[in-house]
Amino acid sequence: AYTVRESTVFYVRVPAPHARFATDLLCEVVGQPRLDPADVEIERGVILGELDGALDTPDDVVFMNLVEALFPGHPIGRETLGDPQSLVAMAAADIAGFHDRWYRPQNLVFAAAGALDHDEIAKTIDAHFDGRASGVRPERIAPGEALGSDKSAQRPIEQAYLALGWRGLTATDPDKVALAVLNHAFGDGPSSRLHEEIRERRGLAYEVSSSAASNLDAGTQTVYCATAPEHLDKVRRIIDEQIEAIVTDGIDDEELAVAQGYLTGSMLMALEDSSSRMSRLGSAVLTHGRAIPIFESLESIAKVTTDDVKRVAERIFGQQHVESIVSPDGDEFDDDDED
Structure with a gap:
């Protein structure tokens, strides 16, 4: 999995005979993740370490600061890893609430490529998400015109x-x-x-x-x-x-x-x-x-x-x-x- 500024991506790559199993697994991870508080604490430490590593890397810092200056006060200007304060304060219940609100069919795209059967993959996905509330799209607010300081x-x-x-x-x-x-x-x-x-x-x-x-x-x-x-x-x-x-x-x-x-x-x-x-x-x-x-x-x-x-x-x-x-x-x- 990885996160970029406007999306989070979960993916699997398996031999073709295991496409059905991989699709089931991916749907479970995306639709019904196990957000155990103990696992959240472990991952919190991993991400904080990743953020520390980025702050120790000059070419990461120079771009973190640049994007913040290009979009001051706007979410698109924030570092995708987050900041230490928000990472420390985030509880498992907060993550579960965010997931329940936004990880809905309305906001999901499934893409697949390789030796697979489209109809079979679509049928597997439908079995996991049919009957779930479609959810709402997040409101998009474009950045203002003003730039920040150097x-x-x-x-x-x-x-x-x-x-x-x-x-x-x-x-x-x-x-x-x-x-x-x-x-x-x-x-x-x-x-x-x-x-x-x-x-x-x-x-x-x-x-x-x-x-x-x-x-x-x-x-x-x-x-x-x-x-x-x-x-x-x-x-x-x-x-x-x-x-x-x-x-x-x-x-x-x-x-x-x-x-x-x-x-x-x-x-x-x-x-x-x-x-x-x-x-x-x-x-x-x-x-x-x-x-x-x-x-x-x-x-x-x-x-x-x-x-x-x-x-x-x-x-x-x-x-x-x-x-x-x-x-x-x-x-x-x-x-x-x-x-």
């Missing part, structure tokens, strides 16, 4: 970690595919502009990247780099220069072709794995309310033009952004406000 923290480390963030695109935005093309050319991969300029040509950082994430009500666009503290200002200037260049001039035809080839190839190769197929189906139904045929996704990549990429670059990078830094102890940044 964030900085210190840790006993050697490098400085920098993350820049802009409000991105929602999961249903028609420019989402153009943004994926933009990111591949700009900072997602060894042939990208940021990688070539900052790592390959100047040797200022081992890791530099850009990426986008989309949810139903909001999205993020980020640029990330880990570098020596004395290089931080120079790296920031180079990032600003590269952003200005891609907003002003867009990308060229070769960059477009490389990005489209990469995105197409990645999508097709993911189809070789049944878990990827399952995730793709479930995510599409959660987001769009339907399974999206692969040809439709491939066509959307092929239709992206350089003009589309330039437009989405202007749209994203033309906004105000926020900055998050995690630097070594004793560095000039001393506003450790994520604790």
Whole structure:
């Protein structure tokens, strides 16, 4: 199981002859979990340890703080692991009440892929959930327009970690595919502009990247780099220069072709794995309310033009952004406000 900002996912992967057993087991876990207080205490300790580990990891901290600054006061800006105070205060009865309210058919999507019989899987699921109240969908409140302040923290480390963030695109935005093309050319991969300029040509950082994430009500666009503290200002200037260049001039035809080839190839190769197929189906139904045929996704990549990429670059990078830094102890940044 795992949790992301807008969903919790439970899954099993078994040999095909055991599909019926696995479906029964998954339905029991999701529909009738055993929330024994003793088990809750054990899991509480596990999650608190996981949170401590994240707070000890600079590249986790820099993004925790960045998302909080992008969506101040909104649930989407919270760390999915929670915080120590809420984790300690949460009782088994609270968890049971939350489950009873929200883990209802209205809020569930089942997806399956592999050597299985659709009708048999559906029949098994129906046997577990028929007769249960369908429940209600949670009320969705989109984030406000205001951004928070820049964030900085210190840790006993050697490098400085920098993350820049802009409000991105929602999961249903028609420019989402153009943004994926933009990111591949700009900072997602060894042939990208940021990688070539900052790592390959100047040797200022081992890791530099850009990426986008989309949810139903909001999205993020980020640029990330880990570098020596004395290089931080120079790296920031180079990032600003590269952003200005891609907003002003867009990308060229070769960059477009490389990005489209990469995105197409990645999508097709993911189809070789049944878990990827399952995730793709479930995510599409959660987001769009339907399974999206692969040809439709491939066509959307092929239709992206350089003009589309330039437009989405202007749209994203033309906004105000926020900055998050995690630097070594004793560095000039001393506003450790994520604790």
